[in-house]
Amino acid sequence: MTREIAVVAFAQTDHRRTSDELSEVEMLMPVLHAVLDQTGLKTADIGFTCSGSSDYLAGRAFSFTLALDGVGAWPPISESHVEMDGAWALYEAWTKLLTGDADTALVYSYGKSSPGSVRDVLTRQLDPYYVAPLWPDSVALAALQAQAIIDAGDTDEPALAAVAARSRTDATANSHAQLRGSVPQGDYLVRPLRTGDCPPIGDGAAAVILAAGERARDLCERPAWIRGIDHRIEAHGLGVRDLTDSPSTRLAAEKAGAFERPVDTAELHAPFTSQEVVLRNALRLDDSVRVNPSGGALAANPIMAAGLLRIGEAAARIHRGESDRALAHATSGPCLQQNLVAVLEGDPR
Amino acid sequence: MPEVLKAPLAVEFPFTRSLGPVQSAFLTGLRERVVLGVKTIDGRTLVPPVEYDPVTADEIRDLVEVAATGTVTTWAWNHEPRRGQPLDTPFAWVLVRLDGADTALLHALDAPGPDAVHTGMRVRVRWAEDRTGAITDIACFEPYDGEPEQPAGHSGEFADAVTGIVAAARLDYTYSPGRAQSAYIHALSDRRMVGERCPSCRKVYVPPRGACPTCGVATSEQVEVGPRGTVTTFCIVNIKARNLDIEVPYVYAHIALDGADLALHARIGGIPYDQVRMGLRVEPVWTDGARFPDHYRPTGEPDTEYDTYKELL
Numbered sequence: 001m002t003r004e005i006a007v008v009a010f011a012q013t014d015h016r017r018t019s020d021e022l023s024e025v026e027m028l029m030p031v032l033h034a035v036l037d038q039t040g041l042k043t044a045d046i047g048f049t050c051s052g053s054s055d056y057l058a059g060r061a062f063s064f065t066l067a068l069d070g071v072g073a074w075p076p077i078s079e080s081h082v083e084m085d086g087a088w089a090l091y092e093a094w095t096k097l098l099t100g101d102a103d104t105a106l107v108y109s110y111g112k113s114s115p116g117s118v119r120d121v122l123t124r125q126l127d128p129y130y131v132a133p134l135w136p137d138s139v140a141l142a143a144l145q146a147q148a149i150i151d152a153g154d155t156d157e158p159a160l161a162a163v164a165a166r167s168r169t170d171a172t173a174n175s176h177a178q179l180r181g182s183v184p185q186g187d188y189l190v191r192p193l194r195t196g197d198c199p200p201i202g203d204g205a206a207a208v209i210l211a212a213g214e215r216a217r218d219l220c221e222r223p224a225w226i227r228g229i230d231h232r233i234e235a236h237g238l239g240v241r242d243l244t245d246s247p248s249t250r251l252a253a254e255k256a257g258a259f260e261r262p263v264d265t266a267e268l269h270a271p272f273t274s275q276e277v278v279l280r281n282a283l284r285l286d287d288s289v290r291v292n293p294s295g296g297a298l299a300a301n302p303i304m305a306a307g308l309l310r311i312g313e314a315a316a317r318i319h320r321g322e323s324d325r326a327l328a329h330a331t332s333g334p335c336l337q338q339n340l341v342a343v344l345e346g347d348p349r
Numbered sequence: 350m351p352e353v354l355k356a357p358l359a360v361e362f363p364f365t366r367s368l369g370p371v372q373s374a375f376l377t378g379l380r381e382r383v384v385l386g387v388k389t390i391d392g393r394t395l396v397p398p399v400e401y402d403p404v405t406a407d408e409i410r411d412l413v414e415v416a417a418t419g420t421v422t423t424w425a426w427n428h429e430p431r432r433g434q435p436l437d438t439p440f441a442w443v444l445v446r447l448d449g450a451d452t453a454l455l456h457a458l459d460a461p462g463p464d465a466v467h468t469g470m471r472v473r474v475r476w477a478e479d480r481t482g483a484i485t486d487i488a489c490f491e492p493y494d495g496e497p498e499q500p501a502g503h504s505g506e507f508a509d510a511v512t513g514i515v516a517a518a519r520l521d522y523t524y525s526p527g528r529a530q531s532a533y534i535h536a537l538s539d540r541r542m543v544g545e546r547c548p549s550c551r552k553v554y555v556p557p558r559g560a561c562p563t564c565g566v567a568t569s570e571q572v573e574v575g576p577r578g579t580v581t582t583f584c585i586v587n588i589k590a591r592n593l594d595i596e597v598p599y600v601y602a603h604i605a606l607d608g609a610d611l612a613l614h615a616r617i618g619g620i621p622y623d624q625v626r627m628g629l630r631v632e633p634v635w636t637d638g639a640r641f642p643d644h645y646r647p648t649g650e651p652d653t654e655y656d657t658y659k660e661l662l
Contacts, residue, residue, distance in 0.1 A: 021353050023527025026559040029567055043565050059360045059522035069558055072565025115358075115522040120431065124518060128364065129372050130397045130484050131455055133516055135433035140442045143425030144455075151423065151468045190442070191426035191463055235403035239444050239453030240395065243423065 005097045006216040006223030007208050007344065009038035010312035010319075015178040015204035015300035018114040024053075024063050028110045028205045029070035035106070035207040039219040043072040046209075047102025049079045050093040052086035052109035053304050056121050067110065078102065085109060086206060086308030087269075087330030087340050093210055094229055103215045110205035111304035118201055118303060125333060127236060139198055139272075141334040143190040145243040146274035150192060152244045155277045157192060161185045163273040164196040164298055171295025178202045178300045199271040204302030206309045224315035224326075224344040228256030231330075231340035238335060246282040249329065249339040253283050256341045258327050263343070265290045265317055265326040267310035271297040275336055279329060283341075293317065307331065311342055318346040354531045358524040364516045369400040374412055377510040379486035382476050383503045386415045386450050396450035397484075412505030415449035416498040417474040419490075422446050422453045426463040435489050441466045445490055448497040457489040465492065473498070482511030529559035532571065537641055542633075544609055546570040552610035575606035578645070579653040580629040582612075582662045585622055600625040604645055605661040612661045619646030628652035 011034035019027050036042065049071055053064045060066075064081045073079060078101075082089045086109025093105035113121075119137035126132040149155050164185060171177035178200045186195030209219070216223040232248035232255075234241050253259060266289050270276035276291070285291060292298075294313040297306045307330025314326040323346070330340040368376065371387050375398050378385040387398030388411040395403070402409050425442045427434070434440075435457035443466075444453035459475065460466050473493035480486035526534065529545055533556045536543035544555030545568035552561065553572045561568055583602035589595075600622050603612035617625050618634065630650040633642035 020355065020523075020525035021528060021531075023525075023530065023559055026527050026529065026567070029560055029565070032565065056520070059358050059520060059524065066558060069560035069562040070565055072561070072563055074562045115524060116520055120433075121520055123433075124520070128366055128516055129368070129376070129514065132518075133433075133484050133514075134435055134456065135431060136442060136455060137431055140425055140427055144423050144442055144444060147425055147468065148423040188426065188428065191428070193425075237395070237397070237399060237403065237452065238455055239397075239422070239446070240403050 003098055003100065003212050004216070004225055005094055005210055005212050006220065006225045007311065007315035008211045008216050008220035008223050009035045009209040010207070010316045011035040011038065012176050012206040012309060012312065013204045014176050015202045015302050017178065017200070017202050019112060019203040020114060023066070024058065024060070024110055024112055025067045025070040027112065027203065028067055028108065031205045031207045032070050032106070032108060035209055039209055041104065041209065041219070043077070046104050046106045047078065048093055048096045048105040049077055050081070050089040050096070050105065050107050052082045052084050052089035052308065053111065054083055056124055057118065057303060058112040058115045071106070085304050085306065085330050085332050087311055088231065088332070090208065090210070090308060090311060091229060091231060091340060094226060097210055097212045103212050105210040106207065107210065107308065108205065108207035109305040109308045111302045112203045113201050113303055114203050131238070138334065139193060140190045141238065142272040142274065143193045145335040146192050146197070146272065148243040149274050149277055154244060154281065155274065159277070160197050160273040163276050167292055167295050167298035170293055171299035174294050174299065176300060177295045180295070180299060193272060193274070197273040199297050199301030200299070202300065202302055204300060204305055206305040206312055208308065208312050208315065220319065222319055222321060222346050224318035224346060227343045227345050228258070229340070229342040230255035231338065233338040234336070236337070241335070243335055244278065246278050246336050246339060249279060249282040249336065249341060252339050252341040253327070256343045258283065258341055258343050261325060263289060263325045263327040265293065265314060265323040267294060267296065267314040267326065267328045268292055269297055269307045269310045269330045271301050271306070273298065278336060283327065283329070307340065314344050318344055321346070321349065324349070353525055354534060356524050358522040359519060360522065361519040364518060365513060366516060367513045368511065370410060371398045371400045371412070373510050373512055374505040374507065376482040376484070376514065377507045378503065378505070379484070380480045380482040380511065381507065382417070384415050384417055384447060384474070385412050385503065385505050387412055393451040394449060395452050396447050397454050413449070414500035414503040415447045416500050417447070418493055418498045419445045419447035419450070419472060421458070421466070421468055421470045421472060423468055424458065424466050426466065435485065440489065443472070443490060445472055449500060456487055459489045459491050483514055527559055529557040529568065533557055534640070540635055541573055542575040542606055543571050544574050546572050553608060554611050555606055555609040555613055572608060574608035575633070577630060577632045577648055578604045578606035578609070579658050580617065580625065580627060580631055581605050581658045582627060583617065583625055598622045602645070603662060604631060605658050610661070615642060616644040617646070618644040626652065628655060628658070
């Protein structure tokens, strides 16, 4: 790798159950302005812009082109979009900076789940021949995975409740989070998952700025250097996979260099409590690692932005000097189908 | 702030999908109450079968019949079935490894309650009465305490194999247009056209979307524009649109309303289609009860000079 690239700024909305008084661009724009303000950059200074979103969430065709209005994309800027979580938009921007084509990149993503029924919307990403016609919703698929993990002896319901409680307690320090403090574990939504094991449904957005080399040092007192980043995917058949493990996460972590030295912090994109159990095992995280100090996706899960939030939160801890080496993880698809791992470091203090 | 506007929005598509040879054999098999798997390079039997080996990505075509009985590998109790799911009474989602298969199939299990379900329990396929060659030809699984059924060794060759499926999909939303467009729509109900001005470049956008695409900042200052405007460019529509009761040919035009820095588009009426021209002055025509102009018609004013609207084509 010939160029050092860092996250130099991060901003997010308050994540809320609804935002029906705002269009997507109206929700997104303050976040874009906030992240630019942190660096003093203007749109015209940005070398590459990449976003992640899904039109299915709010049912609005080409919503990402309307969102571009908030960037100031006319006259045309160098820009791209992924129908993925913003973590994958960040991956594309990182590769763009690696090529030397740009020195700075704006990455953002947003999701408005409130206009639709997100459990049903997410069925449309499944195998259209064998799975989608059965409409298995996102909670049902996570529950199948949770039961497999329980059957394997890797966790039990009290342990899952403890993950939920720890996440929402940690989120009390995160003013952007949607679910904070004491949240009842509740009834079964799809057994064995209770409402407390599931993420809140909500709307929100996130943005980060990447910069290369000296530019990063100019823009940020303590840049969060991306030491490695990789993403891998499981076989698409749910019944082909071992749902109790995440070999794609482990492989991505290995390729990103996560196992070369211990990390002090991990921001894991685990929308369901049971998925944190799988990820901790796959990433070999022991109790010395601070997991999801932000509260994680169990505290705020704006779909398409929740993975980018993990990278942003990990980077922000490095910016603030609260972490020296952090792992950030993002996931997409049912039962941790696809996984991205980034390793971030701050300069020695 | 005016009240938040909301309207129901249904997105509905019948997706027509073609099948590969393995998928075709599997779904045709279900129609004939035969369950087929496919052998991978390393000798495992995948059910449901796929076209390519999940490990090596090789094309795989070696079909093998498996039993309609099997074992639950994991389950989840669904006490509130949702639209489109296999059963409308409480059921268990299950992954089932059919006898003879090495992988599991997702479906529903009809059971009296969660206490009647456990990993490792034996189940069998309950076939749908009407079968068309789709995954829903399996109505669900049901508990089964008999011997494993013996597959008959079907070759996977069928007369009149299905080659495609039609997958209906409907998602329901509650649409809200957001602050700027809500204000625009509220004003329209008073037959006024209200755009928004960019605080930076001073351009007025109609309809407003809340942001200036050049400056990337929020628009907020409301500016009433029109009602008259100028045709900046147009096309002649010769193909009748479905569900649209307008005789062809007709003219659809970009119209720069007086005071606006962005052209909106609308139909031109009240003039023969072949007499519409760039620079034509027009005004909106409202019909009773409508929330937006039905079309625009000539005002009779002299045409506008090209140089004054050339940026608004």
